[in-house]
Amino acid sequence: MPVVQVSLLSGRSKEQKKAMADEITETVHKHSGAPKDVITVIFQDVGTDSWAAGGTLFEDR
16 A cells, blocks of 8 residues: 655645646556555645755745
8 A cells, every 4th residue: 555745835726736646646556556546645735934945944035
């Protein structure tokens, strides 16, 4: 039962997440052989005040 966790900056629409989940599921199925109905995709929305790159918060960029 593959589980894929995707962390994203907040702001993606339901439609965008649905499209990503579909493509991720297809890719995992293709390369692992796992049935699509047991592949789980979890989205974690992270605020720009809680994500930094290069020591700088995204909200400060």
